[in-house]
Amino acid sequence: xxxxxxxxxxxxxxxxxxxxxxxxxxxxxxxxxxxxxxxxxxxxxxxxxxxxxxxxxxxxxxxxxxxxxxxxxxxxxxxxxxxxxxxxxxxxxxxxxxxxxxxxxxxxxxxxxxxxxxxxxxxxxxxxxxxxxxxxxxxxxxxxxxxxxxxxxxxxxxxxxxxxxxxxxxxxxxxxxxxxxxxxxxxxxxxxxxxxxxxxxxxxxxxxxxxxxxxxxxxxxxxxxxxxxxxxxxxxxxxxxxxxxxxxxxxxxxxxxxxxxxxxxxxxxxxxxxxxxxxxxxxxxxxxxxxxxxxxxxxxxxxxxxxxxxxxxxxxxxxxxxxxxxxxxxxxxxxx
Amino acid sequence: xxxxxxxxxxxxxxxxxxxxxxxxxxxxxxxxxxxxxxxxxxxxxxxxxxxxxxxxxxxxxxxxxxxxxxxxxxxxxxxxxxxxxxxxxxxxxxxxxxxxxxxxxxxxxxxxxxxxxxxxxxxxxxxxxxxxxxxxxxxxxxxxxxxxxxxxxxxxxxxxxxxxxxxxxxxxxxxxxxxxxxxxxxxxxxxxxxxxxxxxxxxxxxxxxxxxxxxxxxxxxxxxxxxxxxxxxxxxxxxxxxxxxxxxxxxxxxxxxxx
Numbered sequence: 001x002x003x004x005x006x007x008x009x010x011x012x013x014x015x016x017x018x019x020x021x022x023x024x025x026x027x028x029x030x031x032x033x034x035x036x037x038x039x040x041x042x043x044x045x046x047x048x049x050x051x052x053x054x055x056x057x058x059x060x061x062x063x064x065x066x067x068x069x070x071x072x073x074x075x076x077x078x079x080x081x082x083x084x085x086x087x088x089x090x091x092x093x094x095x096x097x098x099x100x101x102x103x104x105x106x107x108x109x110x111x112x113x114x115x116x117x118x119x120x121x122x123x124x125x126x127x128x129x130x131x132x133x134x135x136x137x138x139x140x141x142x143x144x145x146x147x148x149x150x151x152x153x154x155x156x157x158x159x160x161x162x163x164x165x166x167x168x169x170x171x172x173x174x175x176x177x178x179x180x181x182x183x184x185x186x187x188x189x190x191x192x193x194x195x196x197x198x199x200x201x202x203x204x205x206x207x208x209x210x211x212x213x214x215x216x217x218x219x220x221x222x223x224x225x226x227x228x229x230x231x232x233x234x235x236x237x238x239x240x241x242x243x244x245x246x247x248x249x250x251x252x253x254x255x256x257x258x259x260x261x262x263x264x265x266x267x268x269x270x271x272x273x274x275x276x277x278x279x280x281x282x283x284x285x286x287x288x289x290x291x292x293x294x295x296x297x298x299x300x301x302x303x304x305x306x307x308x309x310x311x312x313x314x315x316x317x318x319x320x321x322x323x324x325x326x327x328x329x330x331x332x333x334x335x336x
Numbered sequence: 337x338x339x340x341x342x343x344x345x346x347x348x349x350x351x352x353x354x355x356x357x358x359x360x361x362x363x364x365x366x367x368x369x370x371x372x373x374x375x376x377x378x379x380x381x382x383x384x385x386x387x388x389x390x391x392x393x394x395x396x397x398x399x400x401x402x403x404x405x406x407x408x409x410x411x412x413x414x415x416x417x418x419x420x421x422x423x424x425x426x427x428x429x430x431x432x433x434x435x436x437x438x439x440x441x442x443x444x445x446x447x448x449x450x451x452x453x454x455x456x457x458x459x460x461x462x463x464x465x466x467x468x469x470x471x472x473x474x475x476x477x478x479x480x481x482x483x484x485x486x487x488x489x490x491x492x493x494x495x496x497x498x499x500x501x502x503x504x505x506x507x508x509x510x511x512x513x514x515x516x517x518x519x520x521x522x523x524x525x526x527x528x529x530x531x532x533x534x535x536x537x538x539x540x541x542x543x544x545x546x547x548x549x550x551x552x553x554x555x556x557x558x559x560x561x562x563x564x565x566x567x568x569x570x571x572x573x574x575x576x577x578x579x580x581x582x583x584x585x586x587x588x589x590x591x592x593x594x595x
Contacts, residue, residue: 068557070556070557070558070559071556073373073559074373074374074556074559074561077371077373077374078374090558091557091558091559094558094559094560095373095559098372098373098559098560099371099372099373100371100373100559134543137554137557138554138557138558139557157395162462162543163542163543163544163545163554164462164542164543165541165542167454168454168457168462168542168543171457171458172457172461172462172543175458175461177461177462177463309558312394313391313394314394314558314560315558315560316560
């Protein structure tokens with residue numbers, strides 16, 4: 001019995017070492033990849049629905065939705081996810097501050113999320129003191145709200161910020177439990193249909209409050225080094241999807257409407273507020289900048305967000321070298 | 337052997353077990369070098385835990401986080417016992433009632449707290465009542481089924497013996513059925529307590545500013561695996577204390593239970 005239990009102990013220990021997490025994917029060229037995408041009205045979703053990515057890459061793609069960019073980054077670290085798209089500035093800043101070797105290789109959008117509030121309660125961000133507003137803590141939405149409040153001379157303690165996931169925020173507004181919410185489309189459209197009024201659009205966020213946010217496609221350094229051709233093809237498809245949306249907006253909206261089971265008008269509205277910089281624009285210092293450049297707009301947005309996270313005691317340190325986490329070389333090749 | 341030496345020996349054994357886990361943990365870090373955000377070292381977790389003890393987590397101190405969780409768990413758990421034990425007892429005694437209720441309990445019991453959470457938030461909003469309700473729903477079915485089983489298992493020979501000596505029906509309940517069923521009812525209450533902690537963490541996913549679940553969930557949103565681990569350890573310690581308390585209660589209330 002004693003020998004048996006000793007053997008059992010050794011087997012358990014060995015087993016636990018084998019199954020414990022923490023091993024990143026090997027540096028081999030991928031023959032099948034798992035990709036996190038966002039179920040939101042965007043050109044990438046059109047390309048996914050049309051099968052353009054599989055066509056260009058020539059390998060099977062396992063598409064998954066993962067709630068939260070932080071979870072997506074954690075999944076990449078564990079080796080079960082290869083490309084994470086729709087990852088917002090805050091999880092990227094948090095990951096970089098803790099030494100995760102992320103590479104941002106494509107900007108997907110400008111984080112098109114709007115703040116809408118019951119107009120009887122508040123008609124501007126400055127009016128928000130004493131209200132109850134939902135924002136998912138840690139998301140781009142949360143930081144957009146916190147920074148807008150600060151620019152209006154308020155703090156997150158002047159109002160009640162309720163930490164609600166998207167679906168629950170919509171339900172809470174309908175029940176009258178909250179005065180408003182900052183949400184992506186099409187969820188925010190539901191609030192506006194119920195009478196809420198938009199008081200901060202993504203454009204206001206950038207122009208009025210000087211805070212740019214974005215959602216990006218990211219990979220780990222190791223994957224980027226082993227799969228340069230794959231990422232180049234990926235960027236080609238993203239650029240094609242952007243062109244398609246610009247030239248055939250109605251068809252793009254109809255594809256999105258079908259994929260998300262929403263009506264075409266809502267899909268079209270979501271598309272219209274979502275800004276996609278073209279491949280050429282992404283090489284501008286306003287966005288990623290040319291390969292090897294420093295101090296780009298994206299790097300600055302990450303640094304501002306990291307500073308906020310640090311001030312709020314959410315991250316242990318500021319990221320050391322944000323510029324090296326940006327790799328626009330694939331875009332540069334495609335633009336050539 | 338005196339009480340003090342027994343206690344010392346037990347504390348020594350616990351310390352050895354904790355040290356063994358720490359050694360394996362550190363060996364894993366040294367040998368396989370996982371990235372810190374995938375699997376932090378014991379030292380990193382220790383620092384994160386000390387940081388939370390010193391400065392709190394976000395807007396609240398550790399004590400306030402614990403108090404918030406406990407003040408949700410306790411009413412929900414007491415309510416689950418207050419409802420679950422009588423319902424289980426009546427089900428065992430009234431076959432008609434048992435046949436009526438059992439299908440619903442077996443249908444709803446496997447539902448995870450997350451599934452309830454979505455519904456309960458729609459019904460009750462996101463306040464404290466919805467968090468208490470999530471814990472209650474998770475615990476009450478375990479208590480009901482535990483009590484039902486415990487009462488049904490009271491051997492007929494006990495009841496027959498009591499009747500033969502002329503014990504009135506009311507006394508059979510208080511002097512035979514309840515004492516015979518108590519150890520198993522308490523055992524199921526102990527299981528329900530563990531499940532309550534798990535459900536509580538799920539409930540704190542929605543609209544909570546404080547609570548042990550907030551430390552675990554929100555630290556994960558910033559990929560602070562060290563803080564997530566620290567939160568899990570705080571939870572394990574508090575959960576361990578409450579489980580120990582239930583075990584002591586068991587031995588005090590039903591010392592006749594077979595061990």
